[in-house]
Amino acid sequence: MAVEVKEHNTKVEPPCSTNSLSNYLWEDHPDEEKWADCVHCGMCLESCPTYLETGQEQHSPRGRVHLIKSVAEGKLEVNEQFMDPVFQCLDCRACTTACPADVDVGGLIEEARGQVRQAMPLKGWKGAVSHLFLKDLFPYKNRLNAVGGLLKFYQKSGLQQVVRKSGALKVMPKHLVEMESIMPPIQQSVQKKYKDVDVIPANGQPKATVAMLTGCIMDVMFADINQSTINVLTYNGNEVVLPKNQTCCGALHVHAGDRETGKKLAKQNIEAFEDAEKVIVNAAGCGCALKEYPELLRNDPEWIEKAEEFADKVEDISKYLYDTGYEKPYSELNKRITYHDACHLAHGQGIRYEPRQLLNDINGVEYVEQPNADTCCGSAGIYNITNPEMAGAVLERKMENVPRDVEMISMGNPGCMLQMAIGVQKYGRRAEIVHTVQLLDWAYQQDQRNGIGQSDGKQPVAAREG
Template sequence: MTPDLLDPIFTCLDCRACTTACPADVDVGGLIEQVRGQLRQAVPLTGWKALVSDVFLKGIFPHPSRLDWLGRLLKWYQKSGLQTVARKTGLLRVMPDHLAEMEAILPAVGTPVRRKYKHQPLIKAKGETKRTVAILTGCVMDVMFSDINEATIRVLTHNGNDVVIVPNQTCCGALHVHAGDRETGRKLAKQNIEAFQHVDHVIVNAAGCGCMLKEYPELFRHDPEWHEKAEQFAAKVEDVSKFLHDTGFKPPKAELNVRLTYHDACHLAHGQGIRQEPRALIESIPGVEMVAMPNADRCCGSAGIYNLTHPEMAQAVLESKMQHVPQEVELISMGNPGCMLQMALGVMKHGRNQKIVHTVQLLDWAYQKEEGKDVRI
């Protein structure tokens, strides 16, 4: 257990690009995560790293109620004027540079859909119901990007789907497994498998979460009972873009008239093999001009919490990514919240006036405009 082994394993982005490139189709990403689990058992975290892991990965993310309170605190920080004071007075300078930069691009915190629909767990389809689906609300997604969850619900109901908000769901466990904490990952997996056992479709709008859910069987390779349950569960999991594409979504009629480019989230393109479906959804919107991004499936450097644990390396990866983002576009679209934060950081640092959007938001705006609503992009 020397640095020669530890450094390469934990410095890896786990972006799965090597799996895509491998002619023998070796699941390198899965091997990396297995090794991380073994190394973390042999060499546990100590000091401040152990404290951060215990507080956030074990103490907050697995508990939706605690995440909700964290979201309320962030919302108060943004609405109370404290955020403005902290930025104007330079108070944020006491933080490490990469954390201060992340604070600068935090989105406005809304109301989590789990709380909003607590007493209305079934949102009916518009018109005839074609099928009933459940959505993974997620942890970071529902706290930081509740507007995307709202957009996902509207798009699904617009296309004839009743949407269920399953109450007992929890964090997917991706961050834990990436960090080598496979035991916590298994606990979260069991909770989700049981929570979604009575639904036929589990729709996910976060690439990293979707990839993790589909890989639950790997966590239970040596547990026949739970491996079978995990296999049945994984077969239900579908990324929202692929689900809409495969079930025949309604092409929007209203024009958006924007120029945009598309970034392939690693765990969508390399992890799930989903590339064309999101592009097909975007290209179906009248007035949208798609500008191809060279090396669109290169990692942006987010990689879960890699931009927090390896800020210098993540910044170098982001710099490389930004060199390929077309400057003439107004929007940069993608399907993963971690990528959205990282790419927003890149736009800010390069002084660009580009907006980061989720693919499903584009459809939602077009549908709303079609209904005569005022849409501001």
């Protein structure tokens, strides 16, 4: 059942403001506690993709913190000059990792964007497009599945080849043409595939029951990764539940400043997963957003405790497998692979070691560490669509660090997969873009074809403490 939240556009006094001069006139103003520890030391500068590209202070983490604080002190208005640095940020969280005081710049940015969009709502065609995707499409599974069906027809019917050969794509912006060129094959969503199944059974004796977030874009564009996630979970003795009334995580909405819709989606997901002991996620951005529901709902006394309980259940697939133990594959993939740290996995959730260990536990994998593996690729949700020039510059810097002789680039986030696929194509690389869980699934499938693995009674990798 969807949770209704009334939209409004009424100015209110900030409920927690300690400064009557503040120019934040809307709910959810940036939290003073988040900037209080910033001493403008500059440790964040070399970690910030936009500062590295522009060299401009207002496009650095400490510069943005200063601007956000200035609005709170009444020294600056919420206007175009404030909006540009706030929305140019990739919200990659690398600055918080670099910060000795752990200043939550990402949280400040998202709260500031909420203020901007309240004070300066998008209008014209930009407002219409934003409303179409954020409010009319992403929150509704049936509509997303319909779009998926159209994309599948576009690919399978031959229309895609006709459009490409006709030159019709030349009228589109360059970055959208690039996105079309690397669009993955559309497959049936797992929500649709298992719509009549209450519980997907474990292989053999079940050891746990977990719920899985299927996501919005994930289940339309990357249904094969969702299926691989189910395969790996069930192979390792987990029963899998796909709550029917789950919805989009709301990450894109919060990044865009639409906090009201983000809250609505958060409440729906909290209710959908109420009975789950674990909520497994295979998309870094989604997992980070789910874990930050307590931040999003911090001013809602009715929901804050529920949000905290929910956030404690959320686990990335790589960390869940590492912590609970998984069967090490016995077949060989024989691939030279490097790993890209998705920002919201490495910086947002602090998960770095676990996915690398999964890769190293696959026989035949020659793992090559990527220099600066945790630098942003420029995807950042839909940043590569809304800020294509900066995203392209960040991607170019990223591709310079990708080893040239690898056959695969593994990662744990769909947005990164699309952006890195553009990079591979644009810069003449031959590497295949894969999700980490896919590699484990492929190795298990090879085991099953070879008649080895579970049926041989071989022991799984032991569960880890912590």
